[in-house]
Amino acid sequence: MTDDPWVTPVVMIAVDLVILTLRESRLQVLLIERGVDPYKGAQALPGGFLRHTEEDLAVAAHRELSEETDLDVETLRLEQLGVYGEPGRDPRGRVVSVAYLAIAPRLPEPTAGTDAADARWQRVDQVLSGELALAFDHRRIVTDGVDRARVKLEHSALATAFCGPTFTITDLQDVYEAVWGIPLDPRNFYRKVQKTEGFIVAAGTERKAATGRPARLFKAGPREVLYPPMVRPPEPSTKEPHSEP
Protein backbone atom coordinates (compact mmCIF):
# COMPACT_ATOMS: atom_id res chain seq x y z
CA MET A 1 0.00 0.00 0.00
CA THR A 2 2.56 2.53 -1.06
CA ASP A 3 0.69 3.91 -4.02
CA ASP A 4 -1.04 7.24 -4.28
CA PRO A 5 -4.71 6.69 -3.62
CA TRP A 6 -5.76 9.65 -5.71
CA VAL A 7 -5.06 7.92 -8.97
CA THR A 8 -7.50 5.19 -8.00
CA PRO A 9 -10.38 4.83 -10.41
CA VAL A 10 -13.97 5.14 -9.35
CA VAL A 11 -15.46 1.83 -8.41
CA MET A 12 -18.95 1.08 -7.19
CA ILE A 13 -19.44 -1.25 -4.26
CA ALA A 14 -22.43 -3.52 -4.06
CA VAL A 15 -23.54 -6.20 -1.67
CA ASP A 16 -25.35 -9.34 -2.76
CA LEU A 17 -27.12 -11.77 -0.50
CA VAL A 18 -27.36 -15.53 -0.81
CA ILE A 19 -30.17 -16.56 1.51
CA LEU A 20 -30.67 -20.30 1.66
CA THR A 21 -33.51 -22.20 3.22
CA LEU A 22 -35.18 -25.56 3.14
CA ARG A 23 -38.67 -25.89 1.71
CA GLU A 24 -40.34 -29.13 0.78
CA SER A 25 -37.09 -30.94 1.47
CA ARG A 26 -35.37 -28.89 -1.21
CA LEU A 27 -32.62 -26.38 -0.83
CA GLN A 28 -33.94 -23.04 -2.02
CA VAL A 29 -32.51 -19.58 -2.52
CA LEU A 30 -34.22 -16.23 -2.26
CA LEU A 31 -34.32 -14.35 -5.56
CA ILE A 32 -35.94 -11.14 -6.70
CA GLU A 33 -37.15 -10.08 -10.09
CA ARG A 34 -35.17 -7.11 -11.30
CA GLY A 35 -37.27 -4.04 -12.01
CA VAL A 36 -34.62 -1.89 -13.64
CA ASP A 37 -32.63 -2.26 -16.69
CA PRO A 38 -29.55 -4.23 -16.75
CA TYR A 39 -31.18 -7.66 -16.81
CA LYS A 40 -34.63 -6.12 -16.20
CA GLY A 41 -37.16 -8.84 -15.53
CA ALA A 42 -34.51 -11.44 -14.80
CA GLN A 43 -34.03 -13.20 -11.50
CA ALA A 44 -31.23 -11.92 -9.30
CA LEU A 45 -29.92 -12.10 -5.79
CA PRO A 46 -31.19 -9.49 -3.36
CA GLY A 47 -28.68 -6.74 -2.88
CA GLY A 48 -27.74 -3.25 -3.89
CA PHE A 49 -25.18 -0.52 -3.83
CA LEU A 50 -23.50 1.00 -0.88
CA ARG A 51 -25.53 4.01 0.23
CA HIS A 52 -22.98 6.42 1.55
CA THR A 53 -19.29 6.58 2.19
CA GLU A 54 -19.51 5.73 5.84
CA GLU A 55 -21.77 2.72 5.52
CA ASP A 56 -20.23 -0.50 6.71
CA LEU A 57 -20.45 -3.45 4.36
CA ALA A 58 -22.18 -5.74 6.81
CA VAL A 59 -24.60 -2.96 7.69
CA ALA A 60 -25.39 -2.42 4.03
CA ALA A 61 -26.03 -6.12 3.67
CA HIS A 62 -28.46 -6.08 6.57
CA ARG A 63 -30.15 -2.99 5.18
CA GLU A 64 -30.71 -4.59 1.80
CA LEU A 65 -31.97 -7.69 3.51
CA SER A 66 -34.65 -5.79 5.39
CA GLU A 67 -35.53 -3.60 2.43
CA GLU A 68 -35.97 -6.36 -0.08
CA THR A 69 -37.23 -9.24 2.00
CA ASP A 70 -39.60 -10.05 4.83
CA LEU A 71 -37.05 -11.99 6.78
CA ASP A 72 -36.32 -11.36 10.40
CA VAL A 73 -33.08 -9.49 10.09
CA GLU A 74 -32.19 -9.94 13.75
CA THR A 75 -32.17 -13.70 13.64
CA LEU A 76 -30.16 -14.19 10.47
CA ARG A 77 -26.44 -14.24 10.74
CA LEU A 78 -24.71 -12.99 7.64
CA GLU A 79 -21.34 -14.41 6.76
CA GLN A 80 -19.04 -12.96 4.18
CA LEU A 81 -18.86 -15.23 1.19
CA GLY A 82 -16.47 -13.51 -1.18
CA VAL A 83 -15.81 -10.70 -3.57
CA TYR A 84 -16.84 -10.65 -7.17
CA GLY A 85 -15.09 -7.93 -9.07
CA GLU A 86 -14.42 -8.96 -12.64
CA PRO A 87 -14.30 -5.88 -14.85
CA GLY A 88 -17.07 -7.01 -17.19
CA ARG A 89 -19.56 -8.38 -14.71
CA ASP A 90 -21.85 -5.34 -14.69
CA PRO A 91 -22.58 -3.40 -17.89
CA ARG A 92 -23.04 -0.16 -15.97
CA GLY A 93 -19.38 0.08 -15.09
CA ARG A 94 -16.92 -1.29 -12.63
CA VAL A 95 -18.83 -2.86 -9.79
CA VAL A 96 -17.17 -4.81 -7.03
CA SER A 97 -19.70 -6.86 -5.19
CA VAL A 98 -19.32 -8.33 -1.73
CA ALA A 99 -21.45 -11.42 -1.31
CA TYR A 100 -22.91 -12.50 2.01
CA LEU A 101 -24.38 -15.86 2.93
CA ALA A 102 -27.16 -16.57 5.38
CA ILE A 103 -29.25 -19.55 6.32
CA ALA A 104 -32.92 -19.10 7.10
CA PRO A 105 -35.40 -21.43 8.73
CA ARG A 106 -38.49 -22.36 6.81
CA LEU A 107 -40.65 -19.28 6.52
CA PRO A 108 -43.88 -18.22 4.85
CA GLU A 109 -43.89 -16.96 1.29
CA PRO A 110 -42.82 -13.33 0.96
CA THR A 111 -45.75 -10.99 1.48
CA ALA A 112 -47.27 -9.25 -1.51
CA GLY A 113 -47.70 -5.50 -1.37
CA THR A 114 -44.33 -4.81 0.19
CA ASP A 115 -40.95 -4.01 -1.24
CA ALA A 116 -40.34 -7.69 -0.91
CA ALA A 117 -43.25 -8.57 -3.18
CA ASP A 118 -40.91 -9.58 -5.97
CA ALA A 119 -38.90 -11.86 -3.75
CA ARG A 120 -39.42 -15.56 -4.29
CA TRP A 121 -37.86 -18.79 -3.13
CA GLN A 122 -36.43 -20.78 -6.01
CA ARG A 123 -34.94 -24.23 -6.07
CA VAL A 124 -31.19 -24.21 -5.92
CA ASP A 125 -30.87 -27.19 -8.22
CA GLN A 126 -32.64 -25.24 -10.95
CA VAL A 127 -30.19 -22.40 -10.54
CA LEU A 128 -27.13 -24.63 -10.52
CA SER A 129 -28.26 -26.57 -13.56
CA GLY A 130 -28.84 -23.37 -15.48
CA GLU A 131 -32.50 -24.19 -15.93
CA LEU A 132 -33.23 -20.93 -14.16
CA ALA A 133 -30.99 -18.16 -15.49
CA LEU A 134 -29.79 -15.42 -13.19
CA ALA A 135 -28.59 -11.89 -13.82
CA PHE A 136 -24.91 -10.91 -13.72
CA ASP A 137 -22.63 -13.59 -12.33
CA HIS A 138 -25.16 -14.48 -9.67
CA ARG A 139 -25.23 -18.12 -10.62
CA ARG A 140 -21.60 -18.40 -9.68
CA ILE A 141 -22.25 -16.62 -6.41
CA VAL A 142 -25.05 -19.04 -5.60
CA THR A 143 -22.78 -21.94 -6.47
CA ASP A 144 -20.12 -20.66 -4.12
CA GLY A 145 -22.70 -20.09 -1.41
CA VAL A 146 -24.03 -23.62 -1.65
CA ASP A 147 -20.52 -25.03 -1.59
CA ARG A 148 -19.78 -23.03 1.50
CA ALA A 149 -22.95 -24.26 3.18
CA ARG A 150 -22.11 -27.86 2.36
CA VAL A 151 -18.69 -27.56 3.96
CA LYS A 152 -19.93 -25.64 6.97
CA LEU A 153 -22.48 -28.33 7.70
CA GLU A 154 -19.62 -30.70 8.35
CA HIS A 155 -17.76 -28.69 10.91
CA SER A 156 -20.26 -26.30 12.41
CA ALA A 157 -23.70 -26.37 13.92
CA LEU A 158 -24.99 -24.40 10.95
CA ALA A 159 -27.65 -27.00 10.19
CA THR A 160 -29.69 -25.90 13.18
CA ALA A 161 -30.01 -22.48 11.55
CA PHE A 162 -32.14 -24.10 8.84
CA CYS A 163 -34.62 -25.26 11.45
CA GLY A 164 -37.04 -23.38 13.63
CA PRO A 165 -36.48 -22.78 17.32
CA THR A 166 -37.19 -26.44 18.04
CA PHE A 167 -36.89 -29.43 15.76
CA THR A 168 -36.68 -33.18 15.70
CA ILE A 169 -33.61 -35.12 14.80
CA THR A 170 -35.33 -36.16 11.60
CA ASP A 171 -35.80 -32.49 10.73
CA LEU A 172 -32.10 -32.03 11.18
CA GLN A 173 -31.37 -35.03 9.02
CA ASP A 174 -33.55 -33.56 6.29
CA VAL A 175 -31.30 -30.52 6.29
CA TYR A 176 -28.18 -32.58 5.80
CA GLU A 177 -29.76 -34.68 3.11
CA ALA A 178 -31.05 -31.69 1.19
CA VAL A 179 -27.86 -29.67 1.35
CA TRP A 180 -25.54 -32.56 0.71
CA GLY A 181 -27.89 -34.17 -1.75
CA ILE A 182 -27.36 -37.67 -0.42
CA PRO A 183 -29.38 -40.01 1.81
CA LEU A 184 -28.24 -40.78 5.33
CA ASP A 185 -29.12 -43.66 7.62
CA PRO A 186 -31.57 -42.29 10.20
CA ARG A 187 -30.34 -44.55 12.98
CA ASN A 188 -26.67 -43.79 12.62
CA PHE A 189 -27.46 -40.12 12.14
CA TYR A 190 -29.52 -40.15 15.29
CA ARG A 191 -26.75 -41.47 17.48
CA LYS A 192 -24.06 -39.43 15.84
CA VAL A 193 -25.89 -36.19 16.48
CA GLN A 194 -26.74 -37.10 20.03
CA LYS A 195 -23.19 -38.09 20.81
CA THR A 196 -21.79 -34.79 19.59
CA GLU A 197 -21.97 -32.95 22.86
CA GLY A 198 -23.42 -29.47 22.74
CA PHE A 199 -24.73 -29.75 19.19
CA ILE A 200 -28.35 -30.09 20.16
CA VAL A 201 -30.04 -30.08 23.56
CA ALA A 202 -33.40 -31.53 24.49
CA ALA A 203 -36.27 -29.06 24.37
CA GLY A 204 -38.22 -30.83 27.08
CA THR A 205 -41.51 -31.47 25.43
CA GLU A 206 -42.58 -33.92 22.80
CA ARG A 207 -45.14 -33.29 20.12
CA LYS A 208 -48.04 -34.97 18.38
CA ALA A 209 -47.04 -36.57 15.12
CA ALA A 210 -49.27 -36.80 12.08
CA THR A 211 -48.29 -40.42 11.88
CA GLY A 212 -45.95 -42.73 13.71
CA ARG A 213 -44.31 -42.30 17.02
CA PRO A 214 -43.87 -38.68 18.13
CA ALA A 215 -40.29 -37.51 18.23
CA ARG A 216 -38.43 -35.65 20.91
CA LEU A 217 -37.81 -32.00 20.33
CA PHE A 218 -34.45 -30.32 20.46
CA LYS A 219 -33.01 -26.89 20.09
CA ALA A 220 -29.61 -25.69 19.01
CA GLY A 221 -26.93 -26.27 21.59
CA PRO A 222 -24.09 -23.98 22.63
CA ARG A 223 -21.47 -25.61 20.45
CA GLU A 224 -20.53 -23.84 17.25
CA VAL A 225 -17.67 -26.04 16.09
CA LEU A 226 -18.41 -29.73 15.78
CA TYR A 227 -15.82 -32.23 16.86
CA PRO A 228 -15.74 -34.84 15.61
CA PRO A 229 -17.18 -33.40 12.41
CA MET A 230 -20.17 -34.77 10.59
CA VAL A 231 -18.61 -36.79 7.82
CA ARG A 232 -19.68 -36.38 4.25
CA PRO A 233 -18.83 -39.27 1.93
CA PRO A 234 -16.20 -38.43 -0.67
CA GLU A 235 -17.52 -36.92 -3.85
CA PRO A 236 -17.88 -39.25 -6.81
CA SER A 237 -15.05 -37.07 -8.18
CA THR A 238 -15.75 -36.04 -11.75
CA LYS A 239 -12.47 -37.59 -12.81
CA GLU A 240 -11.57 -40.77 -11.00
CA PRO A 241 -8.56 -41.98 -12.94
CA HIS A 242 -8.69 -45.48 -11.46
CA SER A 243 -10.09 -48.80 -12.54
CA GLU A 244 -8.29 -51.86 -11.32
CA PRO A 245 -9.52 -55.34 -12.29
Add this chain to the structure above:
Amino acid sequence: MTDDPWVTPVVMIAVDLVILTLRESRLQVLLIERGVDPYKGAQALPGGFLRHTEEDLAVAAHRELSEETDLDVETLRLEQLGVYGEPGRDPRGRVVSVAYLAIAPRLPEPTAGTDAADARWQRVDQVLSGELALAFDHRRIVTDGVDRARVKLEHSALATAFCGPTFTITDLQDVYEAVWGIPLDPRNFYRKVQKTEGFIVAAGTERKAATGRPARLFKAGPREVLYPPMVRPPEPSTKEPHSEP
Protein backbone atom coordinates in the same frame (compact mmCIF):
# COMPACT_ATOMS: atom_id res chain seq x y z
CA MET B 1 -29.56 -4.58 -7.09
CA THR B 2 -32.39 -2.22 -7.88
CA ASP B 3 -30.79 0.98 -6.73
CA ASP B 4 -29.42 3.75 -8.84
CA PRO B 5 -25.69 3.27 -9.12
CA TRP B 6 -25.03 6.95 -9.65
CA VAL B 7 -25.67 7.83 -6.05
CA THR B 8 -22.94 5.45 -5.00
CA PRO B 9 -20.16 7.13 -3.11
CA VAL B 10 -16.55 7.00 -4.22
CA VAL B 11 -14.72 4.11 -2.72
CA MET B 12 -11.13 3.10 -3.25
CA ILE B 13 -10.26 -0.50 -3.84
CA ALA B 14 -7.06 -2.01 -2.57
CA VAL B 15 -5.57 -5.47 -2.56
CA ASP B 16 -3.51 -6.84 0.31
CA LEU B 17 -1.40 -9.95 0.22
CA VAL B 18 -0.81 -12.46 2.97
CA ILE B 19 2.21 -14.49 1.87
CA LEU B 20 3.08 -17.26 4.28
CA THR B 21 6.16 -19.40 4.32
CA LEU B 22 8.15 -21.64 6.60
CA ARG B 23 11.58 -20.57 7.76
CA GLU B 24 13.53 -22.15 10.60
CA SER B 25 10.49 -24.27 11.40
CA ARG B 26 8.45 -21.13 12.03
CA LEU B 27 5.49 -19.82 10.15
CA GLN B 28 6.43 -16.44 8.71
CA VAL B 29 4.64 -13.74 6.80
CA LEU B 30 6.03 -11.28 4.28
CA LEU B 31 5.78 -7.67 5.44
CA ILE B 32 7.02 -4.39 4.05
CA GLU B 33 7.98 -1.20 5.79
CA ARG B 34 5.68 1.60 4.74
CA GLY B 35 7.43 4.52 3.12
CA VAL B 36 4.51 6.94 2.96
CA ASP B 37 2.44 8.55 5.53
CA PRO B 38 -0.45 6.78 7.02
CA TYR B 39 1.53 4.51 9.31
CA LYS B 40 4.82 5.57 7.71
CA GLY B 41 7.63 3.37 8.96
CA ALA B 42 5.29 0.71 10.26
CA GLN B 43 5.12 -2.86 9.04
CA ALA B 44 2.30 -3.70 6.65
CA LEU B 45 1.18 -6.33 4.23
CA PRO B 46 2.28 -5.92 0.64
CA GLY B 47 -0.47 -4.49 -1.50
CA GLY B 48 -1.81 -1.38 -3.09
CA PHE B 49 -4.60 0.32 -4.87
CA LEU B 50 -6.31 -0.76 -8.02
CA ARG B 51 -4.53 0.92 -10.95
CA HIS B 52 -7.27 1.50 -13.45
CA THR B 53 -10.94 0.80 -13.88
CA GLU B 54 -10.48 -2.28 -15.99
CA GLU B 55 -7.93 -4.00 -13.83
CA ASP B 56 -9.08 -7.33 -12.46
CA LEU B 57 -8.67 -7.85 -8.74
CA ALA B 58 -6.59 -10.99 -9.07
CA VAL B 59 -4.44 -9.30 -11.69
CA ALA B 60 -3.87 -6.36 -9.39
CA ALA B 61 -2.87 -8.75 -6.63
CA HIS B 62 -0.32 -10.42 -8.88
CA ARG B 63 0.98 -7.05 -10.01
CA GLU B 64 1.55 -5.88 -6.47
CA LEU B 65 3.19 -9.16 -5.67
CA SER B 66 5.75 -8.77 -8.42
CA GLU B 67 6.27 -5.08 -7.75
CA GLU B 68 6.88 -5.36 -4.05
CA THR B 69 8.52 -8.73 -3.69
CA ASP B 70 11.09 -10.97 -5.31
CA LEU B 71 8.85 -13.98 -5.32
CA ASP B 72 8.23 -16.04 -8.38
CA VAL B 73 4.79 -14.81 -9.31
CA GLU B 74 4.12 -17.70 -11.66
CA THR B 75 4.49 -20.38 -9.04
CA LEU B 76 2.39 -18.81 -6.32
CA ARG B 77 -1.30 -19.41 -6.36
CA LEU B 78 -3.30 -16.58 -4.88
CA GLU B 79 -6.54 -17.38 -3.17
CA GLN B 80 -9.09 -14.83 -2.15
CA LEU B 81 -9.18 -14.49 1.59
CA GLY B 82 -11.84 -11.89 2.24
CA VAL B 83 -12.87 -8.28 2.15
CA TYR B 84 -12.01 -5.71 4.74
CA GLY B 85 -14.09 -2.61 4.37
CA GLU B 86 -14.81 -1.03 7.73
CA PRO B 87 -15.34 2.71 7.28
CA GLY B 88 -12.57 3.76 9.64
CA ARG B 89 -9.85 1.34 8.65
CA ASP B 90 -7.88 3.80 6.49
CA PRO B 91 -7.48 7.45 7.52
CA ARG B 92 -7.27 8.55 3.89
CA GLY B 93 -10.90 7.76 3.22
CA ARG B 94 -13.11 4.84 2.44
CA VAL B 95 -10.93 1.97 1.34
CA VAL B 96 -12.27 -1.48 0.69
CA SER B 97 -9.46 -3.98 0.62
CA VAL B 98 -9.56 -7.41 -0.92
CA ALA B 99 -7.11 -9.74 0.77
CA TYR B 100 -5.39 -12.62 -0.99
CA LEU B 101 -3.56 -15.54 0.54
CA ALA B 102 -0.60 -17.41 -0.88
CA ILE B 103 1.82 -20.01 0.39
CA ALA B 104 5.45 -19.83 -0.62
CA PRO B 105 8.22 -22.39 -0.30
CA ARG B 106 11.31 -21.45 1.63
CA LEU B 107 13.10 -18.75 -0.29
CA PRO B 108 16.15 -16.53 0.11
CA GLU B 109 15.89 -13.19 1.88
CA PRO B 110 14.47 -10.42 -0.33
CA THR B 111 17.22 -8.78 -2.38
CA ALA B 112 18.38 -5.32 -1.40
CA GLY B 113 18.45 -2.61 -4.02
CA THR B 114 15.11 -3.51 -5.54
CA ASP B 115 11.60 -2.33 -4.95
CA ALA B 116 11.36 -5.29 -2.66
CA ALA B 117 14.21 -4.10 -0.48
CA ASP B 118 11.84 -3.22 2.31
CA ALA B 119 10.17 -6.59 2.28
CA ARG B 120 11.02 -8.87 5.16
CA TRP B 121 9.84 -12.17 6.53
CA GLN B 122 8.49 -11.84 10.04
CA ARG B 123 7.36 -14.48 12.46
CA VAL B 124 3.63 -14.96 12.48
CA ASP B 125 3.51 -15.61 16.20
CA GLN B 126 4.96 -12.16 16.83
CA VAL B 127 2.25 -10.62 14.69
CA LEU B 128 -0.55 -12.58 16.29
CA SER B 129 0.61 -11.83 19.80
CA GLY B 130 0.78 -8.12 19.02
CA GLU B 131 4.50 -8.05 19.79
CA LEU B 132 4.98 -6.77 16.26
CA ALA B 133 2.41 -4.09 15.44
CA LEU B 134 1.06 -3.77 11.92
CA ALA B 135 -0.51 -0.89 10.06
CA PHE B 136 -4.25 -0.61 9.44
CA ASP B 137 -6.21 -3.76 10.29
CA HIS B 138 -3.48 -5.94 8.87
CA ARG B 139 -3.09 -7.95 12.03
CA ARG B 140 -6.65 -9.16 11.64
CA ILE B 141 -6.01 -10.01 8.01
CA VAL B 142 -2.96 -12.04 8.95
CA THR B 143 -4.97 -13.80 11.63
CA ASP B 144 -7.64 -14.73 9.13
CA GLY B 145 -5.01 -15.89 6.65
CA VAL B 146 -3.36 -18.16 9.16
CA ASP B 147 -6.71 -19.59 10.19
CA ARG B 148 -7.50 -20.28 6.57
CA ALA B 149 -4.15 -21.99 6.06
CA ARG B 150 -4.69 -24.16 9.12
CA VAL B 151 -8.02 -25.36 7.84
CA LYS B 152 -6.83 -25.86 4.29
CA LEU B 153 -4.00 -28.05 5.49
CA GLU B 154 -6.59 -30.52 6.69
CA HIS B 155 -8.51 -30.96 3.49
CA SER B 156 -6.16 -29.98 0.70
CA ALA B 157 -2.67 -30.70 -0.45
CA LEU B 158 -1.72 -27.12 0.38
CA ALA B 159 1.14 -28.23 2.60
CA THR B 160 3.23 -29.23 -0.40
CA ALA B 161 3.14 -25.60 -1.52
CA PHE B 162 5.26 -24.74 1.51
CA CYS B 163 7.97 -27.10 0.30
CA GLY B 164 10.32 -26.95 -2.63
CA PRO B 165 9.88 -29.07 -5.74
CA THR B 166 10.97 -32.16 -3.81
CA PHE B 167 10.84 -32.83 -0.12
CA THR B 168 10.97 -35.56 2.47
CA ILE B 169 8.04 -36.68 4.54
CA THR B 170 9.70 -35.12 7.55
CA ASP B 171 9.80 -31.80 5.69
CA LEU B 172 6.09 -32.13 5.16
CA GLN B 173 5.53 -32.94 8.79
CA ASP B 174 7.43 -29.82 9.76
CA VAL B 175 4.92 -27.83 7.76
CA TYR B 176 1.97 -29.30 9.58
CA GLU B 177 3.61 -28.87 12.95
CA ALA B 178 4.54 -25.26 12.30
CA VAL B 179 1.18 -24.21 10.91
CA TRP B 180 -0.90 -26.12 13.40
CA GLY B 181 1.48 -25.39 16.23
CA ILE B 182 1.33 -28.90 17.64
CA PRO B 183 3.65 -31.91 17.53
CA LEU B 184 2.74 -34.96 15.49
CA ASP B 185 3.97 -38.54 15.73
CA PRO B 186 6.43 -39.02 12.85
CA ARG B 187 5.56 -42.68 12.37
CA ASN B 188 1.81 -42.24 12.18
CA PHE B 189 2.24 -39.17 10.04
CA TYR B 190 4.46 -41.14 7.69
CA ARG B 191 1.92 -43.83 7.04
CA LYS B 192 -1.02 -41.49 6.93
CA VAL B 193 0.54 -39.37 4.23
CA GLN B 194 1.65 -42.37 2.21
CA LYS B 195 -1.76 -43.95 2.40
CA THR B 196 -3.51 -40.86 1.08
CA GLU B 197 -3.32 -41.69 -2.56
CA GLY B 198 -2.20 -38.92 -4.88
CA PHE B 199 -1.06 -36.61 -2.09
CA ILE B 200 2.65 -37.14 -2.67
CA VAL B 201 4.46 -39.25 -5.21
CA ALA B 202 7.99 -40.61 -5.02
CA ALA B 203 10.59 -38.42 -6.70
CA GLY B 204 12.84 -41.34 -7.56
CA THR B 205 16.07 -40.38 -5.91
CA GLU B 206 17.18 -40.27 -2.34
CA ARG B 207 19.60 -37.79 -0.88
CA LYS B 208 22.56 -37.63 1.45
CA ALA B 209 21.55 -36.70 4.96
CA ALA B 210 23.62 -34.57 7.27
CA THR B 211 22.98 -37.16 9.91
CA GLY B 212 20.95 -40.32 10.19
CA ARG B 213 19.44 -42.39 7.47
CA PRO B 214 18.76 -40.54 4.23
CA ALA B 215 15.11 -40.07 3.43
CA ARG B 216 13.21 -40.71 0.25
CA LEU B 217 12.22 -37.72 -1.76
CA PHE B 218 8.73 -36.91 -2.90
CA LYS B 219 6.97 -34.30 -4.91
CA ALA B 220 3.40 -33.01 -4.83
CA GLY B 221 0.91 -35.47 -6.28
CA PRO B 222 -2.06 -34.79 -8.50
CA ARG B 223 -4.63 -34.77 -5.74
CA GLU B 224 -5.88 -31.42 -4.54
CA VAL B 225 -8.57 -32.53 -2.14
CA LEU B 226 -7.51 -34.94 0.56
CA TYR B 227 -9.80 -37.76 1.51
CA PRO B 228 -9.72 -38.82 4.20
CA PRO B 229 -8.58 -35.46 5.55
CA MET B 230 -5.57 -34.95 7.76
CA VAL B 231 -7.08 -34.69 11.20
CA ARG B 232 -6.22 -31.90 13.53
CA PRO B 233 -6.88 -32.54 17.20
CA PRO B 234 -9.69 -30.46 18.68
CA GLU B 235 -8.67 -27.07 19.98
CA PRO B 236 -8.27 -26.76 23.73
CA SER B 237 -11.36 -24.54 23.38
CA THR B 238 -10.91 -21.28 25.25
CA LYS B 239 -14.19 -21.82 27.08
CA GLU B 240 -15.06 -25.35 28.04
CA PRO B 241 -18.19 -24.84 30.08
CA HIS B 242 -18.32 -28.37 31.46
CA SER B 243 -17.21 -30.03 34.65
CA GLU B 244 -19.32 -32.92 35.86
CA PRO B 245 -18.35 -34.82 39.00
Add this chain to the structure above:
DNA sequence: GTAATAGTGTCTATGAGACAATATCCG
Protein backbone atom coordinates in the same frame (compact mmCIF):
# COMPACT_ATOMS: atom_id res chain seq x y z
C1' DG C 1 30.65 -50.03 17.67
C1' DT C 2 27.31 -45.27 18.77
C1' DA C 3 24.32 -41.57 17.37
C1' DA C 4 20.73 -40.16 14.64
C1' DT C 5 17.08 -40.17 11.65
C1' DA C 6 14.01 -43.11 8.34
C1' DG C 7 10.73 -46.40 7.98
C1' DT C 8 7.78 -50.86 9.58
C1' DG C 9 4.76 -53.77 12.58
C1' DT C 10 1.37 -54.23 15.81
C1' DC C 11 -1.95 -53.42 19.27
C1' DT C 12 -6.02 -50.82 21.09
C1' DA C 13 -9.73 -47.62 21.35
C1' DT C 14 -13.10 -45.28 18.81
C1' DG C 15 -16.17 -44.14 15.21
C1' DA C 16 -18.74 -45.14 10.76
C1' DG C 17 -21.96 -47.82 8.57
C1' DA C 18 -25.06 -51.86 8.03
C1' DC C 19 -29.09 -53.50 9.82
C1' DA C 20 -32.17 -56.26 13.37
C1' DA C 21 -35.07 -55.28 17.00
C1' DT C 22 -37.99 -52.62 20.04
C1' DA C 23 -41.00 -48.50 21.37
C1' DT C 24 -44.82 -45.44 20.78
C1' DC C 25 -47.92 -43.12 18.47
C1' DC C 26 -52.33 -43.18 14.97
C1' DG C 27 -56.35 -45.31 13.23
Add this chain to the structure above:
DNA sequence: CGGATATTGTCTCATAGACACTATTAC
Protein backbone atom coordinates in the same frame (compact mmCIF):
# COMPACT_ATOMS: atom_id res chain seq x y z
C1' DC D 1 -54.60 -55.08 15.77
C1' DG D 2 -51.49 -52.85 11.43
C1' DG D 3 -49.02 -49.04 9.63
C1' DA D 4 -45.73 -45.66 10.36
C1' DT D 5 -42.08 -43.37 12.44
C1' DA D 6 -38.74 -42.97 16.49
C1' DT D 7 -35.21 -44.92 19.22
C1' DT D 8 -32.01 -48.51 20.81
C1' DG D 9 -28.75 -52.45 20.23
C1' DT D 10 -25.30 -55.02 18.06
C1' DC D 11 -21.97 -56.32 14.80
C1' DT D 12 -18.10 -55.41 11.56
C1' DC D 13 -14.71 -52.80 9.42
C1' DA D 14 -11.52 -48.91 9.00
C1' DT D 15 -8.71 -45.64 11.00
C1' DA D 16 -6.18 -42.71 14.68
C1' DG D 17 -2.86 -42.90 17.97
C1' DA D 18 0.55 -45.14 21.01
C1' DC D 19 4.78 -47.16 20.80
C1' DA D 20 8.34 -51.24 20.17
C1' DC D 21 11.16 -52.36 16.69
C1' DT D 22 14.16 -52.62 12.43
C1' DA D 23 16.97 -50.17 8.65
C1' DT D 24 20.46 -47.20 6.88
C1' DT D 25 23.46 -43.68 6.97
C1' DA D 26 27.78 -40.83 9.29
C1' DC D 27 31.32 -40.95 12.49
